[in-house]
Amino acid sequence: MRFVDEYRDAGQARQLAARIRDLCEPGRHYTFMEVCGGHTHTIYKHGLEDHLPETVSLVHGPGCPVCVIPMGRIDDAIAIAHEPGVIMTSFGDMMRVPGGRGSFLDAKAAGADIRMVYSPLDALKIARQNPDRTVVFMAIGFETTAPSTAMTVLRAEAEGIGNFAVFCNHVTILPAIKAILDSPDMRLDGFIGPGHVSTVIGCRPYSFIAGDYGKPLVCAGFEPLDVLQSVHMLLRQLAEGRAEVENQYTRVVPWDGNPRALSAISRVMELRPHFEWRGLGFIANSALRMGESYAAYDAERRFPVPGVRVADPKACQCGEVLKGVLKPWECKVFGTACTPETPIGTCMVSSEGACAAYYNFGRFTRRREVAPSPGLRSGGSAATRATREGDGFERPSSLTK
Amino acid sequence: MCLGIPGEIVELIPGQPELAKVEVAGVRRAINVGLVSQDGIRPGDWVLVHVGFAMSKIDEQEAAATLALLRGLGQAYTDELEALAESDIT
Numbered sequence: 001m002r003f004v005d006e007y008r009d010a011g012q013a014r015q016l017a018a019r020i021r022d023l024c025e026p027g028r029h030y031t032f033m034e035v036c037g038g039h040t041h042t043i044y045k046h047g048l049e050d051h052l053p054e055t056v057s058l059v060h061g062p063g064c065p066v067c068v069i070p071m072g073r074i075d076d077a078i079a080i081a082h083e084p085g086v087i088m089t090s091f092g093d094m095m096r097v098p099g100g101r102g103s104f105l106d107a108k109a110a111g112a113d114i115r116m117v118y119s120p121l122d123a124l125k126i127a128r129q130n131p132d133r134t135v136v137f138m139a140i141g142f143e144t145t146a147p148s149t150a151m152t153v154l155r156a157e158a159e160g161i162g163n164f165a166v167f168c169n170h171v172t173i174l175p176a177i178k179a180i181l182d183s184p185d186m187r188l189d190g191f192i193g194p195g196h197v198s199t200v201i202g203c204r205p206y207s208f209i210a211g212d213y214g215k216p217l218v219c220a221g222f223e224p225l226d227v228l229q230s231v232h233m234l235l236r237q238l239a240e241g242r243a244e245v246e247n248q249y250t251r252v253v254p255w256d257g258n259p260r261a262l263s264a265i266s267r268v269m270e271l272r273p274h275f276e277w278r279g280l281g282f283i284a285n286s287a288l289r290m291g292e293s294y295a296a297y298d299a300e301r302r303f304p305v306p307g308v309r310v311a312d313p314k315a316c317q318c319g320e321v322l323k324g325v326l327k328p329w330e331c332k333v334f335g336t337a338c339t340p341e342t343p344i345g346t347c348m349v350s351s352e353g354a355c356a357a358y359y360n361f362g363r364f365t366r367r368r369e370v371a372p373s374p375g376l377r378s379g380g381s382a383a384t385r386a387t388r389e390g391d392g393f394e395r396p397s398s399l400t401k
Numbered sequence: 402m403c404l405g406i407p408g409e410i411v412e413l414i415p416g417q418p419e420l421a422k423v424e425v426a427g428v429r430r431a432i433n434v435g436l437v438s439q440d441g442i443r444p445g446d447w448v449l450v451h452v453g454f455a456m457s458k459i460d461e462q463e464a465a466a467t468l469a470l471l472r473g474l475g476q477a478y479t480d481e482l483e484a485l486a487e488s489d490i491t
Contacts, residue, residue: 038404045473091452092484118488119453121433125491141452144405147436148454155419196405199449199457222404222470251463252449258456261436351477352404360475 023235036194037064037352044361059324066350071310074099081112089123090138100310120152127164147261150268167299175286190234193219202257221249279319318345328358405449407464
């Protein structure tokens with residue numbers, strides 16, 4: 001299909017790769033973080049690192065909503081699910097995420113009524129059909145899904161549906177990026193900005209990254225050429241001594257985002273003073289809860305919530321993966337004790353997680369000639385780059401009919 | 402979830418201005434278009450759908466590219482489509 005080929009043309013990829021090489025200063029290492037799990041998928045699927053010079057490394061960020069939910073919140077949700085009369089609803093991604101005392105699936109086997117939904121509107125429909133029960137929606141996600149939860153609550157209010165509540169775990173991407181920038185082992189040279197989050201928040205809110213931290217950010221699309229072009233734009237900024245927010249994904253991302261979506265969020269929700277992120281710890285003003293005027297829809301106010309903090313399993317290194325300090329395959333349990341079938345950590349459970357992406361696409365051989373520690377610590381993980389066996393960029397998209 | 406799925410608007414739903422029917426890979430489902438309706442939504446338009454909500458309007462070329470990309474994701478895309486097929490928003 002012509003449309004698709006334009007974004008995957010191998011010749012264009014080679015040209016871009018050559019221009020990227022030209023922009024690299026000899027002897028300098030560059031490390032860019034792709035914030036969004038969607039980009040991680042594109043990078044692994046198409047083996048994009050093989051098209052970049054060894055001195056350019058891409059590390060993963062915290063942009064997988066299931067991955068950053070701490071175990072204690074799963075336990076809280078399960079406690080709510082066991083309350084009399086409650087139907088807990090959740091996206092399919094959440095069902096197998098292990099909490100401190102099992103997953104939703106385990107709780108379901110133990111008698112809790114937990115149902116998978118595609119949309120919060122489906123959860124609202126269950127509430128409509130079960131007026132004698134209370135339907136709780138386990139809301140997760142960044143700014144791409146928060147407006148949907150907010151709109152659903154507004155709809156519940158408009159219809160006068162009282163037996164619906166939200167267990168709100170929405171997180172916001174900017175404080176997480178700031179936490180990574182403030183981290184003492186930060187060695188990033190720039191960011192590949194999340195494409196679909198930016199359709200909601202726009203590009204403007206990233207300006208502190210350029211202004212206060214002097215790091216460029218490019219909002220990027222998800223096609224292989226989009227990612228390569230974004231790397232090129234980042235390198236060009238660095239070569240010209242600039243640090244700005246640029247938008248590579250103009251065909252989808254408006255500079256000002258989606259004002260209606262933002263206003264739905266701010267009408268229904270408010271910032272939490274702090275929220276725990278898996279791997280990143282507590283981050284101030286980094287998550288949303290139901291606002292005072294919508295307290296009636298807040299599961300945390302309607303039900304007792306244990307709120308016990310649970311430490312991640314010792315063997316699990318999701319935290320390091322989420323901060324870009326470790327590559328998935330460098331985790332001790334990756335692909336052995338931890339697989340998509342029997343996940344230990346969230347990065348392997350969620351289809352958007354870096355470990356799951358790498359496990360699914362990574363028919364790779366490891367090359368570790370030199371072995372400094374990778375990612376943020378070393379400022380360049382080229383030494384621990386995985387070389388993919390075939391299945392690279394030129395592979396025609398047989399999947400594209 | 403974070404990657405939107407492109408859907409083509411095939412029908413507006415009379416009396417429910419916030420809802421429209423979209424077709425995604427042969428599956429027709431109702432979604433909420435309240436967040437993009439300021440742009441004017443008509444049958445034939447393409448939107449990016451996140452968990453039952455259209456979050457942005459896109460053109461057909463972008464839709465085709467995104468669909469191809471999602472198909473390449475394999476299981477993640479299949480799961481999302483299966484979930485969408487189960488959806489029954491009214």
